[in-house]
Every structure is written in structure tokens, then in C-alpha cells.
Amino acid sequence: MRDDNRIRLQLRCRGTVQGVGFRPAIHRIATNLGLDGWVINDPQGATMEIEGPAEVVNDFLARLPVEMPPLARLERIEQEERDPLGEEGFEVRNSTLGRRQGALVPPDALLCDDCRREMEDPGDRRFHYPFTTCTNCGPRFSLVRALPYDRERTSMGCFPMCAECDREYTDPSDRRFHAEPVACPQCGPELWLADGQGERLDGGDPLVTAREGLLAGRIVAVKGLGGFQLACRADSSEAVTRLRRRKKRFGKPFAVLVRDLEKAKRTVDMDSASETLLVSPRAPIILAPRRDGAEVAPEVAPGLDDLGVMLPTTPLHVELLRDPQMPPLVMTSGNLSEEPLRRGNREAVAGLSGIADYFLLHNRDVVRRLDDSVVRTSPRGPALVRRARGWVPEPLPLPVSAPAVIVATGGHLQVTACVAQEDQAFLSQHVGDLDSVPAREFLGEVIEGLLDFLQVEPAMIIADAHPDYPSSWMARDLGDRFGAKVMAVQHHLAHVAAVLAEHGRFPGPGERCLGIALDGTGWGPDATAWGGEWLALSGGLEWNRLGHLEPLPLVGGEAAVREPWRVAVAALQRQGEDQLVALTPMAAQIEKTSLATMVRLAADTSWPMASGAGRVFEAAGALLGVGDVNRWEGEAAARLEALASRASGTPESWPGLEIEAMDGELLMPSSRLLVEVARRAADGEALSSVAAGFHATFCRLAADLTARVNGAERGVVALGGGCVVNRILSTCLAEELEDLGFEVLLPRNVPPGDGGLSYGQAVFAAVSRARGVEPRQVD
């Protein structure tokens, strides 16, 4: 029956529309409305043709955005009218292959409630099955080898579906229609338990034995979605200490896995925005203040007030915590300290057999190694600290469309890589510190993986300006291999660019912006270590250093980064106040002779100088006795923050300290600030109050400096750098700056520290390419 009112539209959908139940949703809406046509996945995303009476087609268009499945992100629809064909019925067609041209796969997502219910239903065929998944949840990026996203191009390709799964997979009205990782106990991956040497233990339910082992204080290596994790009960000091000793990870906090939201709320103090994130498909680790009565041993996060909590994200995690009496579990990456996660069964057993008592193994491959993401709560809203599972490969915005494909290789610590293509930047998952060879290999793997996934070759490579970072060598190698131009970007400029770009506020041509990078260490063009920088940046990529922290000597070079007490002594010595050293809590932790030697060494004027804000915070921590040595990056500063958070009342900024002008430069008086810390501690002021006063004074001075370098002008200030993770610092400084009339941008979806560096580098490169300009330092 033909109808003159009939129209046919072709709709090309862009965004995350594969692997999210997009086609079934289209099928459902179209068949409900009695429309005819088809839908297909293609290299650009998904395309459909729909045909029917004009008003019904319009109804379809109105329902489309509202009835999207939870994981879909529809970025754009291109629409074109076609001649009606008069076909009958609506069909879901198989994918067309081809070079990827914009199609995206979503990040891995938290197990959904429907799947969870099935796992808890004794009558369901997936009762307790630890690989249960559907169209709305489960692994995506971690198991996809190539696009378009179809089962044969995932690590599920080697598991032929049983008849029952096949029926679910091919029935457009089933909630597992085209759920590529669909599986059941008959046809899907199999779980088994092995002993500490990797020998398979047969007999009994592997999950029951694993849970009993955990309850008995054993360490279990669990093959998760993105690689191996190590688990032990978090409420046992003995178990946690054993894990630390075997893993050689001392001091650095562990995250804990809790059974449900109620337990999470009893463990940490979350605001509603963080709670929403915790239960969202992204399901990150939430870093929030520990609550009294949390069932977590102090060894989990020694010296810190925050705890990282996460919910079971996969069916396997749900099964591990099935019994209500299961205590929270420490969940940490399955590696030796500072190495990347182990991936394969054999590789994991080889690397972890001295650490784990049991291995919970299965026969599904981990295609991409992926850590858990970490979000920290803050009065200004939750902010990402580590970006991995749940976020990657979701693209970030670019201020311009990149005329060529760009690869950015990051810095040296907490490294990520970034690939920019057109107006999207793909920030990789967290790789980690590049001190070890396996970590460097992981970075290479991540870059190859991204290029492969996007099916592009780079025309431009960008690295940190530090010539000797392994990531900089890697950039040069990539440049040679692809015949691509290699460009370097100053570390703190990249931090500032990342914040501006994330908020869509990178300066346009002719515009100028202000950025403050409060960071550890980064290569400065004057060959000193920068790290507390006030920078102006124009849309033409001209930049200048407007002000900075007073540089302090790194007595003993790199050793001073690991041992902040050296910087503390040097600061007091510089102000002729070294007699204070013996009166601070630090004197109880460092041998008298070492302190005396350090005072003498600090008088030497040939030590390398560093203006890093991290150094000043850590030195203050050392003076107050909460961190003479950094066992992990920023430890002393994190402990200082924890100390400050215990202070009562509102801290006042200390009088008598002002911004200084030295050789025509404006400086924050770091050494005088540290003298004040030492003097107050020596005078017997409560240490938490000194720590809080230090934060308040630092922020007041930083705001003053911002106003001074900017003249009468106000406008946007971007705050970036690793120190911005500090909740007290970022909140207080933002308030001070806003009181002065600035608009403050803080990192949200990109880690403020070096985890966001590669994104800032890619932003710089894209702007450089699009505007035909090069970064240039001007006075």
C-alpha cells in the first residue's frame, strides 16, 4: 500500500554508537512506530534509512535522542532525503568493513542491574556466572582488537556462542542483541583457581576457595578486565603489611573494593556528585575523607586522611564479594611496585608468584591493559586524578581541528599518551612512571594501540622539552619511523594548555590567557627545574614567564626530590635561620650529624635550583615531621595536606610575608615561608594549625602574585600541575583568585598532574599546525 505522504530519510550517526545497543534501540523505536528500513554499523558510526508517513518519521526523529541506550553518545546526525522504496519491515544489518572514519567504542562500563539480578537468580542460567554482560554494560575498550566493533574482532571471538546465547544475540528485542561479549557457562570463558605457582587446583568452586583464602588473609591475584589485580582483606593489618612487603610498595596508598554503596558510604565521606559517579557506568575509585569506623586497616593509606573506595565493577568482583560478611578488599594493580599491570596468565604467574598465594585465572584475553580511574572529591566538584577504565577512549575536545594526526608522548611520571585527530583528542589510559623498561614498553604499546584503533599514522610528534626523558627519545623514534615532524613543548605550558582546552577556553588568535602551574619538576628553558610558574599564553602561541616561586637549591641533586628534608634545610640555611633546624619535629627523624652535614652542604651555591611548588609543600611536610622521605611522588605533600585538614577553625594567612621583586622578577618567597613554618613549629604551635596556616599563606601569596603580574587586568586563570590535586590548595587558591575578580578554571576531566600532560601537548601541536605558528618565548 503506497502513500503519497511517505518519505525516506538516510541518517548518518556519529559518536559512540557501536557496542552500546544503538542498533537495537533504533530497531525498537522503528518497529514500535511501524516504520520500514534498516540500520547498520559502518566505519563512521552507524547509518540507517527509515521510511514511513512523514509525521511518523518526524516522531521517530523526536524520540531518537531521548530513547538512546545509557552508554551511547550521539554527537551528530547528518540527514538526507531519499526516494521511498516501499520496502516492508525494519532490519538490523551486519557491519560494513572499512577504514575507521570516526566510529568509536565506549569505555568499559559497570555491571548493570539487570545482569546483576540474573546472577543472583538461582533459576537463571547465568546464576553466579562471572562473565555475565549485556548491551548496556561490561567490557568494551579493554577487549576490542579492531573496529568495527564486532565479536570476531574482540577477545570473545574464540568463544563460539551456544544456541541459547546465539538466540539472545540475534533477537532484536532481546537485551543482549548484538552484545558482542555475550557469554554463558555453556559457551563462555571459564574461571579456575591456581596455587601460588600457577598450578591449577581442581575440585570445588574456584570462587568459594578464593573467598575463603581472602578471609584467611591470603593474597589473591585476580585476572580483571584490564589486567591482573592483587587482592587481600583490607581490614587486616597483617594481610595488608604482607602485601606491601611482597609487592615492595611502601607507603603508597591502596584502594579498597567494598561490597555496595552502603558500605562505601560507611567507609568514606562522599558528596552527592561523587556518589553519583561511583555508581555510574564509569565507576571510578573515589578518593574521599575516611570515616570513623571504616573497616579498613591504617596500613592501607598510612598517614593520609583520604581513602580510595570502589564498587565491584565486573561480575567477577561481584562474586568475590558475594558473602555479606566479606570485608572490604584491597585491590591494587598486579605488578611489582612501579611496573605496569601483568596481562597474560603465564606472564602474571611468572611475575607474581612470589606475591600471590592464589591466582584466579580465566581463558579470556586482556587485549588492552587498563587500570582503574581515580577521582578525588572536592568542594568544587569531583576531579579526575587518574584517567583509565570508564573514560578511555572517550575523546576530549580540541580548540581547533588538527590538520594532521598528532601523537604526544607525555613526560616522565604518571605518563599518558595522546593522539589528536581532527577535532578530537584521544588521551590514553594511565601508563605510569617510565623508570622501568616494562613501563616504557607499555607506553609504546599504548601509542601503537591508539594508532591502530584509530587507523591513523601521525604527521607530527610532540614531546616534553626535557631532552633526556625516555618519552622524548620515543618521540624522536616515532618521528623517524613516520617521517613526522617532532616538536617540544615546555612542561608547564602543556599543563596550562590542558586546563584551558578541557574547558574550551584556549585563547583564540589575538587573545591572551593566564595560567598557573603548581607542579613538581619540569624542564625550564633556562635549564633550571621549573615548577611554580605564572605564565601568559597567546592564541599565537607566544608565551612568557610572568612570575614564579623562589628557586631553592636541590642539595644532592635528584636525592633532594626523594628527600624533601634536604630542601627544608637549604631553605632555612638561605635565610640564615639554620639554628631552627634542631627545633623542628624534623630533627627527631633525621640524624643530627646528617642535619649538620646538610647545613654545611647547603651553603654551596652550585646546587641545581628548582622552583617547583611540590618541593616547597614537601619541605614544609618534612619540617613538620610528616614526610622526611618521599617513598612515592608527592608523599610528603599529601601527608602535609592530611595534617592541615585536621586543624580546627579557619586558618589565617600569616602576616609579614609578601611577594618579592628580585632581579626584575616577581617571586613567591618560598624560603621565608618555610622559615615561618619552622619558627611556628619550634614555638609549639599545633602542627596541624601550622600546616593549615602554610596552605592559607601560600594561597594568599599566590593570589597576590597573580594580581601583581597581571596589572589591572582580570580575566581567566587556568590552574594546573600536580599540586592542584591538593584539595585544600586548589579550593583555597581558587577562592582567593575569585575574590580578586579572576575567573578560575580547574582541571576536571583531565588529571591536573603529568597524567594530563600529553593532552596539553597535543593541544599545543594542533593549534600550532592549524594556525601556522610555533611556540615562542617572548619578554
Ligand SMILES: [Zn+2]
Ligand atoms: Zn548488563
Ligand SMILES: [Zn+2]
Ligand atoms: Zn552461551
